[in-house]
Amino acid sequence: MSQNSTSTGPQRPLSPFMIGPYYRPQLTSMLSITHRATGVFLSLGSVLLVAWLVAAATGAESYASVQAIMGAWYGQILLLGWTYAMFFHLCNGIRHLVWDAGYAFDLKNVYRGGYLVVIGSVLLTAGAWALACA
Amino acid sequence: MSLRSPLSRARGLGSAKDGVGHWIWQRLTAVALIPLTLWFVASVVMNAGADYSAMKAWVATPYVAVLLAIYLATLFHHSQLGLQVVIEDYIHTKWINLSLLLLVKFSHVLLAAAGIFAVLKIALGTT
Numbered sequence: 001m002s003q004n005s006t007s008t009g010p011q012r013p014l015s016p017f018m019i020g021p022y023y024r025p026q027l028t029s030m031l032s033i034t035h036r037a038t039g040v041f042l043s044l045g046s047v048l049l050v051a052w053l054v055a056a057a058t059g060a061e062s063y064a065s066v067q068a069i070m071g072a073w074y075g076q077i078l079l080l081g082w083t084y085a086m087f088f089h090l091c092n093g094i095r096h097l098v099w100d101a102g103y104a105f106d107l108k109n110v111y112r113g114g115y116l117v118v119i120g121s122v123l124l125t126a127g128a129w130a131l132a133c134a
Numbered sequence: 135m136s137l138r139s140p141l142s143r144a145r146g147l148g149s150a151k152d153g154v155g156h157w158i159w160q161r162l163t164a165v166a167l168i169p170l171t172l173w174f175v176a177s178v179v180m181n182a183g184a185d186y187s188a189m190k191a192w193v194a195t196p197y198v199a200v201l202l203a204i205y206l207a208t209l210f211h212h213s214q215l216g217l218q219v220v221i222e223d224y225i226h227t228k229w230i231n232l233s234l235l236l237l238v239k240f241s242h243v244l245l246a247a248a249g250i251f252a253v254l255k256i257a258l259g260t261t
Contacts, residue, residue: 036220043213050206050249056189057252063186083175090171093164100161128175132182 027114035092038085045082083128088121156215163212170205190256199257203250210246214238 016022018029052070055062069075095113098104104113136143137154181192192198217238225231 036216039213039216040220043217046209046213047245049209050245050252053193053202053249053252053256056186056193057255060186063189086171086175090168094168097161097164128179132179 028110031092031114031117035089035096038089038092041085042082042089045078045085048078048082080125080129084121084125087124087128088117091117091120091124156218160212160215160219163208163215166208167205167212170201170208173201174205193253193256194259196257199253202253206246206249206253210242210249214242 019025019033023029048070052066055066070079095104095117098113104110177192177198181189184192193202218235221231221234221238225234
Protein backbone atom coordinates (compact mmCIF):
# COMPACT_ATOMS: atom_id res chain seq x y z
CA MET A 1 0.00 0.00 0.00
CA SER A 2 1.73 3.15 -1.20
CA GLN A 3 1.36 6.23 0.93
CA ASN A 4 3.89 8.38 -0.99
CA SER A 5 1.38 10.98 -2.11
CA THR A 6 0.29 11.99 1.39
CA SER A 7 1.48 15.46 2.35
CA THR A 8 3.26 14.34 5.52
CA GLY A 9 5.83 11.96 3.96
CA PRO A 10 8.98 12.96 2.06
CA GLN A 11 8.24 13.95 -1.54
CA ARG A 12 10.17 11.35 -3.50
CA PRO A 13 10.25 11.38 -7.31
CA LEU A 14 7.70 9.01 -8.85
CA SER A 15 7.68 7.18 -12.16
CA PRO A 16 4.83 8.53 -14.33
CA PHE A 17 1.68 6.37 -14.43
CA MET A 18 1.41 4.22 -17.58
CA ILE A 19 -1.88 5.87 -18.61
CA GLY A 20 -1.40 9.59 -19.28
CA PRO A 21 0.59 12.08 -21.33
CA TYR A 22 4.03 10.50 -20.79
CA TYR A 23 3.63 7.13 -22.49
CA ARG A 24 2.17 6.34 -25.92
CA PRO A 25 -1.02 4.24 -25.53
CA GLN A 26 -0.19 0.59 -26.32
CA LEU A 27 -2.28 -2.56 -26.60
CA THR A 28 -0.59 -4.00 -23.51
CA SER A 29 -1.27 -1.05 -21.19
CA MET A 30 -4.80 -0.56 -22.54
CA LEU A 31 -5.71 -4.22 -21.99
CA SER A 32 -4.19 -4.06 -18.50
CA ILE A 33 -6.32 -1.10 -17.38
CA THR A 34 -9.38 -2.54 -19.16
CA HIS A 35 -8.93 -5.76 -17.17
CA ARG A 36 -9.24 -3.75 -13.95
CA ALA A 37 -12.09 -1.61 -15.26
CA THR A 38 -14.10 -4.65 -16.38
CA GLY A 39 -13.38 -6.29 -13.01
CA VAL A 40 -14.86 -3.32 -11.12
CA PHE A 41 -17.80 -3.17 -13.57
CA LEU A 42 -18.48 -6.89 -13.10
CA SER A 43 -18.46 -6.47 -9.31
CA LEU A 44 -21.28 -3.95 -9.74
CA GLY A 45 -23.07 -6.37 -12.07
CA SER A 46 -22.96 -9.12 -9.44
CA VAL A 47 -25.33 -6.96 -7.35
CA LEU A 48 -27.92 -7.42 -10.12
CA LEU A 49 -27.30 -11.19 -10.12
CA VAL A 50 -28.12 -11.31 -6.39
CA ALA A 51 -31.13 -8.99 -6.90
CA TRP A 52 -32.42 -11.38 -9.59
CA LEU A 53 -32.07 -14.44 -7.29
CA VAL A 54 -33.51 -12.68 -4.21
CA ALA A 55 -36.46 -11.41 -6.27
CA ALA A 56 -37.12 -14.96 -7.50
CA ALA A 57 -37.03 -16.21 -3.91
CA THR A 58 -39.37 -13.42 -2.77
CA GLY A 59 -42.24 -14.02 -5.20
CA ALA A 60 -43.73 -13.63 -8.67
CA GLU A 61 -44.30 -9.87 -8.34
CA SER A 62 -40.71 -9.05 -7.29
CA TYR A 63 -39.37 -11.32 -10.03
CA ALA A 64 -41.54 -9.60 -12.65
CA SER A 65 -40.27 -6.15 -11.63
CA VAL A 66 -36.60 -7.23 -11.89
CA GLN A 67 -37.35 -8.88 -15.26
CA ALA A 68 -39.02 -5.66 -16.42
CA ILE A 69 -35.89 -3.64 -15.57
CA MET A 70 -33.62 -6.15 -17.38
CA GLY A 71 -35.99 -6.26 -20.37
CA ALA A 72 -36.12 -2.46 -20.80
CA TRP A 73 -33.70 -0.79 -23.23
CA TYR A 74 -31.36 0.44 -20.45
CA GLY A 75 -31.39 -3.01 -18.83
CA GLN A 76 -30.52 -4.64 -22.15
CA ILE A 77 -27.65 -2.18 -22.71
CA LEU A 78 -26.31 -2.97 -19.21
CA LEU A 79 -26.65 -6.72 -19.81
CA LEU A 80 -24.81 -6.39 -23.15
CA GLY A 81 -22.07 -4.38 -21.40
CA TRP A 82 -21.80 -6.97 -18.63
CA THR A 83 -21.69 -9.83 -21.14
CA TYR A 84 -18.80 -8.18 -22.96
CA ALA A 85 -17.01 -7.24 -19.71
CA MET A 86 -17.41 -10.83 -18.50
CA PHE A 87 -16.00 -12.40 -21.68
CA PHE A 88 -13.16 -9.85 -21.79
CA HIS A 89 -12.24 -10.44 -18.13
CA LEU A 90 -12.51 -14.21 -18.68
CA CYS A 91 -10.29 -14.24 -21.81
CA ASN A 92 -7.74 -11.77 -20.45
CA GLY A 93 -7.82 -13.56 -17.08
CA ILE A 94 -6.78 -16.79 -18.83
CA ARG A 95 -3.99 -14.75 -20.52
CA HIS A 96 -2.85 -13.67 -17.04
CA LEU A 97 -2.97 -17.25 -15.72
CA VAL A 98 -0.80 -18.39 -18.65
CA TRP A 99 1.75 -15.71 -17.69
CA ASP A 100 1.52 -16.75 -14.01
CA ALA A 101 2.38 -20.29 -15.11
CA GLY A 102 5.50 -18.87 -16.80
CA TYR A 103 4.49 -19.07 -20.47
CA ALA A 104 4.02 -16.61 -23.38
CA PHE A 105 5.68 -13.71 -21.61
CA ASP A 106 7.83 -12.63 -24.58
CA LEU A 107 6.82 -9.49 -26.51
CA LYS A 108 5.54 -11.36 -29.57
CA ASN A 109 3.24 -13.65 -27.59
CA VAL A 110 2.09 -10.87 -25.26
CA TYR A 111 0.76 -9.03 -28.34
CA ARG A 112 -0.53 -12.21 -29.99
CA GLY A 113 -2.51 -13.07 -26.85
CA GLY A 114 -3.72 -9.48 -26.60
CA TYR A 115 -5.25 -9.50 -30.09
CA LEU A 116 -6.70 -12.95 -29.38
CA VAL A 117 -8.43 -11.55 -26.26
CA VAL A 118 -9.88 -8.57 -28.19
CA ILE A 119 -11.21 -10.72 -31.05
CA GLY A 120 -12.29 -13.63 -28.82
CA SER A 121 -14.28 -11.49 -26.37
CA VAL A 122 -16.19 -9.77 -29.22
CA LEU A 123 -16.98 -13.11 -30.94
CA LEU A 124 -18.09 -14.79 -27.69
CA THR A 125 -20.36 -11.83 -26.81
CA ALA A 126 -21.90 -11.83 -30.30
CA GLY A 127 -22.36 -15.62 -30.16
CA ALA A 128 -24.01 -15.58 -26.71
CA TRP A 129 -26.50 -12.85 -27.72
CA ALA A 130 -27.23 -14.48 -31.07
CA LEU A 131 -28.09 -17.75 -29.25
CA ALA A 132 -30.11 -15.98 -26.53
CA CYS A 133 -32.17 -14.02 -29.08
CA ALA A 134 -32.63 -16.98 -31.45
CA MET B 135 4.66 -26.30 -6.28
CA SER B 136 5.96 -23.49 -4.09
CA LEU B 137 6.46 -19.94 -5.30
CA ARG B 138 8.40 -18.88 -2.20
CA SER B 139 12.14 -18.42 -1.83
CA PRO B 140 13.90 -20.18 1.08
CA LEU B 141 14.28 -16.85 2.92
CA SER B 142 10.63 -15.98 2.34
CA ARG B 143 9.69 -19.44 3.60
CA ALA B 144 11.74 -18.93 6.75
CA ARG B 145 10.08 -15.57 7.43
CA GLY B 146 6.74 -16.81 6.21
CA LEU B 147 4.96 -13.48 5.85
CA GLY B 148 6.70 -11.24 3.32
CA SER B 149 6.71 -7.43 3.30
CA ALA B 150 2.93 -7.13 3.44
CA LYS B 151 2.94 -9.17 6.67
CA ASP B 152 0.28 -11.55 5.43
CA GLY B 153 2.20 -13.79 3.04
CA VAL B 154 1.13 -14.83 -0.46
CA GLY B 155 -2.38 -15.87 0.57
CA HIS B 156 -4.09 -13.05 -1.33
CA TRP B 157 -2.22 -13.81 -4.57
CA ILE B 158 -2.89 -17.56 -4.34
CA TRP B 159 -6.62 -17.13 -3.54
CA GLN B 160 -7.07 -14.69 -6.42
CA ARG B 161 -5.63 -17.29 -8.87
CA LEU B 162 -7.43 -20.23 -7.26
CA THR B 163 -10.84 -18.51 -7.47
CA ALA B 164 -10.00 -17.34 -11.04
CA VAL B 165 -9.37 -20.93 -12.16
CA ALA B 166 -12.59 -22.11 -10.50
CA LEU B 167 -14.57 -19.28 -12.11
CA ILE B 168 -13.61 -20.31 -15.68
CA PRO B 169 -15.90 -23.40 -15.82
CA LEU B 170 -18.46 -21.92 -13.37
CA THR B 171 -18.92 -18.73 -15.42
CA LEU B 172 -19.10 -20.61 -18.74
CA TRP B 173 -21.71 -22.95 -17.23
CA PHE B 174 -23.77 -20.07 -15.79
CA VAL B 175 -23.72 -17.99 -19.00
CA ALA B 176 -24.55 -21.03 -21.16
CA SER B 177 -27.46 -21.89 -18.83
CA VAL B 178 -28.85 -18.33 -18.89
CA VAL B 179 -28.51 -18.22 -22.71
CA MET B 180 -30.30 -21.58 -23.09
CA ASN B 181 -33.08 -20.51 -20.65
CA ALA B 182 -33.54 -17.03 -22.16
CA GLY B 183 -37.23 -16.12 -22.23
CA ALA B 184 -38.20 -18.67 -19.56
CA ASP B 185 -41.04 -17.63 -17.21
CA TYR B 186 -41.03 -17.44 -13.39
CA SER B 187 -41.96 -21.07 -12.71
CA ALA B 188 -39.43 -22.38 -15.26
CA MET B 189 -36.70 -20.24 -13.69
CA LYS B 190 -37.56 -21.54 -10.20
CA ALA B 191 -37.64 -25.13 -11.46
CA TRP B 192 -34.17 -24.63 -12.95
CA VAL B 193 -32.73 -23.20 -9.72
CA ALA B 194 -34.39 -26.02 -7.74
CA THR B 195 -32.63 -28.74 -9.77
CA PRO B 196 -30.21 -30.22 -7.19
CA TYR B 197 -26.99 -29.91 -9.23
CA VAL B 198 -27.96 -26.37 -10.36
CA ALA B 199 -28.59 -25.23 -6.76
CA VAL B 200 -25.23 -26.63 -5.63
CA LEU B 201 -23.33 -25.09 -8.56
CA LEU B 202 -25.09 -21.72 -8.10
CA ALA B 203 -24.14 -21.65 -4.39
CA ILE B 204 -20.50 -22.49 -5.22
CA TYR B 205 -20.52 -19.95 -8.06
CA LEU B 206 -21.78 -17.16 -5.78
CA ALA B 207 -19.25 -17.93 -3.02
CA THR B 208 -16.34 -18.08 -5.50
CA LEU B 209 -17.49 -15.02 -7.47
CA PHE B 210 -17.78 -12.79 -4.41
CA HIS B 211 -14.48 -13.99 -2.94
CA HIS B 212 -12.74 -13.20 -6.26
CA SER B 213 -14.55 -9.85 -6.55
CA GLN B 214 -13.55 -8.83 -3.00
CA LEU B 215 -9.88 -9.71 -3.61
CA GLY B 216 -9.83 -7.76 -6.90
CA LEU B 217 -11.57 -4.64 -5.57
CA GLN B 218 -9.22 -4.68 -2.56
CA VAL B 219 -6.19 -4.42 -4.86
CA VAL B 220 -7.77 -1.60 -6.89
CA ILE B 221 -8.58 0.37 -3.71
CA GLU B 222 -5.10 -0.23 -2.27
CA ASP B 223 -3.47 0.92 -5.52
CA TYR B 224 -5.46 4.09 -6.24
CA ILE B 225 -6.96 5.43 -2.99
CA HIS B 226 -4.11 7.06 -1.06
CA THR B 227 -6.07 8.93 1.62
CA LYS B 228 -5.83 6.64 4.62
CA TRP B 229 -9.34 6.98 6.07
CA ILE B 230 -11.08 6.73 2.67
CA ASN B 231 -8.91 3.73 1.81
CA LEU B 232 -9.81 1.94 5.06
CA SER B 233 -13.52 2.88 4.83
CA LEU B 234 -13.77 1.53 1.26
CA LEU B 235 -11.93 -1.68 2.17
CA LEU B 236 -14.38 -2.29 5.04
CA LEU B 237 -17.39 -1.39 2.87
CA VAL B 238 -16.26 -3.78 0.11
CA LYS B 239 -15.61 -6.62 2.55
CA PHE B 240 -18.89 -6.26 4.44
CA SER B 241 -21.01 -5.76 1.31
CA HIS B 242 -19.47 -8.84 -0.34
CA VAL B 243 -20.27 -11.05 2.66
CA LEU B 244 -23.82 -9.66 2.63
CA LEU B 245 -24.30 -10.18 -1.13
CA ALA B 246 -22.88 -13.71 -1.08
CA ALA B 247 -25.05 -14.66 1.91
CA ALA B 248 -28.20 -13.14 0.34
CA GLY B 249 -27.58 -14.86 -3.00
CA ILE B 250 -26.89 -18.28 -1.49
CA PHE B 251 -29.89 -17.97 0.86
CA ALA B 252 -32.15 -17.12 -2.11
CA VAL B 253 -30.89 -20.19 -4.01
CA LEU B 254 -31.48 -22.45 -0.98
CA LYS B 255 -34.95 -20.99 -0.36
CA ILE B 256 -35.99 -21.75 -3.94
CA ALA B 257 -34.25 -25.14 -4.02
CA LEU B 258 -35.79 -26.29 -0.72
CA GLY B 259 -39.22 -25.26 -1.96
CA THR B 260 -40.13 -22.70 0.69
CA THR B 261 -40.98 -19.88 -1.75
